[in-house]
Amino acid sequence: MVPVGIDKISFFAPHLYTDMTELARARNEEPGKYLVGIGQTEQAVVPPTQDVVTMAANAADQMLTAADRQAIDTIIFATESGIDNSKSGAVYLQRLLGLNEWTRTIEMKQACYAGTYGLMQARDYVALHPGSKVLVVASDIARYGLHTPGEVTQGAGAVAMLVTENPRIVTLERDNQFKSADIMDFWRPVYATEALVDGHFSADVYRDFFKTLWERYKAVTGRTIHDFKGFAFHLPYTKQGLKALRDILPEASETQQAALLAEFEASRVYNKRIGNLYTGSVYLSLLSLLSNSTTLQAGDRLGIFSYGSGAEGEFYSAIVQPDFKQGLVSGQLETLFAKRQQLSIPAYEQLFNEQLSGAEDRVLDISQDPAKFVLAGLQRQQRQYVAH
Known part of the structure; x- marks a missing residue:
């Protein structure tokens, strides 16, 4: 069978952020609680001119060639921050990215x-x-509300991946193990704009799912921790992934434990500065690992743990390819971080409450948003997406 996997990967987050030390002080918390206890240093902030559609378009546009745009015949748009209960976000992407009309478009x-x-x-x-x-x-x-326990785990962004035969970055193995259970650890009713979460319970469920799937994976495949170079975790906050990794580290030698911890640090470099991005979190972690590890090489096996509250989890492996660096957008995150603008806490709080909502016509000021694709407003209850 021809190998299939991720040929290209790209990321986008808005140009605004808050500093977690400043947020901690504004919330009368010790900065160490956020920086070490949660494992976050900065957090992306979304202006009214960005939403999940524009972020997805901005991420994908940076990696797609003209040939890609003609060859793509399916767009799969994953989000829990959808803008329409009927129309798929993928349909907007088809137009914004200039993809051919013979394309399936679906949101999940x-x-x-x-x-x-x-x-x-x-x-x-x-x-x-x-x-x-x-x-x-x-x-x-990721929205939990101002002055809530989950505020420190907010964030935003989009990861775009091009899946092809003979991929340059990683091949996706067929060793997936998955599990679901009806658990109320996190949910957002259709009438709510912020998520509801039982934080400590959700963290426990996350770790339980990982340990259960890890044991099942080993039993089914016969592999052990010694077969893995590193792991990429879903990181709602980066300390969560570290706790999960520590649960299985005793299975490794002291030398491998140190190596796996080093790879984990590489895998959370970007997440620490972006925050939570729900569906994209584990793949930002993968991108961070691929970009920041100094030891990855062709043939290395990576373990990937994906978790979604409510709850569903999956563990599988991917194999690093010889030309994996060529599938990355060169200097992408470094450029993003260098150009970002830090917001004061009052400015962040104001923007948090200015997201586009309701049915009334509205024109947004797009002049301050440097992204290529932006949300210009609402007309006749239709979002106005433009490139500028």
Whole structure:
């Protein structure tokens, strides 16, 4: 069977952020609680001129060639921050990105997990349709509300992945183990704009799912921790992934434990500065690992743990390819971080409450948003997306 996997990967987050030390002080908390206890240093902030559609378009546009845009025949849009209960976000992407009209467009949802399901569907589709290319995007805005316990784990961004035969970055193995359970650890009713979460319970469920799937994976495949170079975790906050990794570290030698911890640090460099992005979180972690590890090489096996509250989890492996660096957008995150603008806490709080909502016509000032694709306002209850 021809190998299938991620040929290209790209990321986008808005140009605004808050500093977690300043947020901690504004909330009368010790900065160490956020910086060490949660494992976050900065957090992306979404202006009214960005939403999940524009972020997804901005991420994908940076990696797609003209040939890609003609070859893509499926767009899978994963989000739990959708803008319409009927129309798929993928349909907007088809137009904004200039993709051909002979394209399937679909949106899917299962908390933070849907991006992984979309990726696996893309893998299987390409395997059955030689020559096809599938665009998978995971785009989200994590919102818990001002002055809430979850505020420190907010964030936003989009990861775009191009799935093809003979990929340059990683091949996706067919060793997936998955599990679901009806659990109320996190949810957002259709009438709510912010998520509801039982934080400590959700953290426990996350770790329980990981340990259960890890044991099942080992039993089914016969592999052990010694077969893995590193792991990428869903990171609603980066300390969560570290706790999960520590649960299985005793299975490794002291030398491998140190190596796995070093790879984990590489995998959370970007997440620490972006925050939570729900469906895209685990793939930002993968991108961070690929970009920041100094020891990854062709043939290395990476373990990937995806988790979505409510709850669904999946563990699988991916194999690093010889030209994996060529599938990354060179200097992308470094440029983003260098150009970002820090917001004061009052300015951040004001923007938090200015997101586009309601049915009244509204024109947004797009002049201050440097992104290519922006949300210009609402006319006749239709979002106005433009490139500028």
